[in-house]
Amino acid sequence: KELILKWIVFYIVLFLNISFANTWYWAGVEVIGHTSTTREEVLKLVPLEVGSKYEEDYQSWQKVCNKIKERLGFYHTECSAVRFNDFKAYFTVNIVEFGHEQRVRFRSEPSENIQLASPAVLDLLVKLESRMWELFNQGSGAEELSTEGYLDYADPQMSKYVHQLIELVPSYRVNILNVLANDKNVNKRAKAAKLLNWALSVEDSISKAHYLLDDPSLLVRNNLSRFMGHYFSLFESRALKREVIKSISFQLKRPSHADRNKALYCLLDVVKSDASMTPLVKKFAHEEIEYIARESILNNVKGFASQLIEIINKQE
Secondary structure, three states: OHHHHHHHHHHHHHHHHHHHHOOOEEEEEEEEOOOOOOHHHHHOOOOOOOOOEOOOOHHHHHHHHHHHHHHHOOOEEEEEEEEOOOOEEEEEEEEEOOOOHHHHOOOOOOOEOOOOOOHHHHHHHHHHHHHHHHHHHOOOOOOEEOOOOOOEEOOHHHHHHHHHHHHHHHHHHHHHHHHHHHEOOHHHHHHHHHHHHHOOOHHHHHHHHHHHHHOOOHHHHHHHHHHHOOOHHHOOOHHHHHHHHHHHHHHOOOOOHHHHHHHHHHHHHHHHHOHHHHHHHHHHHHHHHHHHHHHOOOHHHHHHHHHHHHHHHHHO
16 A cells, blocks of 8 residues: 555656646746836836746736836837746736837728638648647747748658648739738738748748738737748848838837747848848847847847847947
8 A cells, every 4th residue: 555655646746747847937027118217117017926837817917017007107008928938938018108109000900801722721720830839838849940942840740731731832822912911800811921931932922921010910910020030041132121121120119029029030030141231220120129139038039139239230
């Protein structure tokens, strides 16, 4: 009986350790957008205990956000969370000050209803995303590869789905761009933006889609800039690079972590692939890049911003 009891205790402890290892915990608070007050004043209004278990509670987050907006007199606030595959989660406070209202102004919602691609394509996309989240929830990111002119993954199962998508998606490219620009359904537009990764003809697709980074949906903007960020080294048109830099630089000013992260990743890829574009990045985004490098605590924006500043300073 003692032996049985020991084994029971062993398996309970093992289970608890596994459960804890796969549980996100609060690691800090990201505050971006404030200029009229300090980070410390904002943090006083965020009742979050660093080290405590992460729990998704959008209603509570909204109450915190409303209090910050009212107490400190901001034009707009958005609060959310970002999780990383090391099981750290960060509460994000995104602020828009009065005088910067354009940061939350977007194009009008489109109104059409357009069939997207085909059921076979959409089914593959669901399988690909399910596998991606499966890996994320295990604490393992899906390693991305883009050397062949389309998005692939190191994970064999995801790569299998990608090769099927490459066979099917290119024939729907015009349809995908049409849905992205004109369909009223946010989720459909977001899927269209993701499918551009396997539609090929990436320079032409980006030339037609980069202006849609003013879409009112964060998910659409995130997927579109995520697509664009892989392919700047393939561009031949300098005029297009200039226009894309302008679009991405404005995305950088949006009040969300996802917008900042993708915009900085894209701008960094631009200057790494073509150093002659660095003065344009400085012209359109230097002030915002410096602000983020100074204020952010998250490496996937602060780190990118710091790298950009280093590259810009070397050219001066």
